[in-house]
Amino acid sequence: xxxxxxxxxxxxxxxxxxxxxxxLRADFTSHEYKPHIHQELVVAATERGGANIESRGVVxxxxxxx
Numbered sequence: 001x002x003x004x005x006x007x008x009x010x011x012x013x014x015x016x017x018x019x020x021x022x023x024l025r026a027d028f029t030s031h032e033y034k035p036h037i038h039q040e041l042v043v044a045a046t047e048r049g050g051a052n053i054e055s056r057g058v059v060x061x062x063x064x065x066x
Contacts, residue, residue: 005030 007029015021035054044053050063 008027008031010024010026012022012024015023044062046062046064048064050061053060053062
């Protein structure tokens with residue numbers, strides 16, 4: 001099991017008003033995902049900082065807007 005960084009914080013919950021909707025709020029100071037897939041739609045918003053995201057062979061930078 002990989003070591004965890006105590007600065008990385010996540011909160012996962014399901015919305016009781018919208019069936020099938022699950023939500024994740026995360027603050028990742030240091031985190032890398034191995035290549036993986038999702039069977040469902042994923043919508044992500046970057047509030048601070050940024051990340052490089054690769055999807056379908058294309059690498060994009062996600063960062064906060066000025």
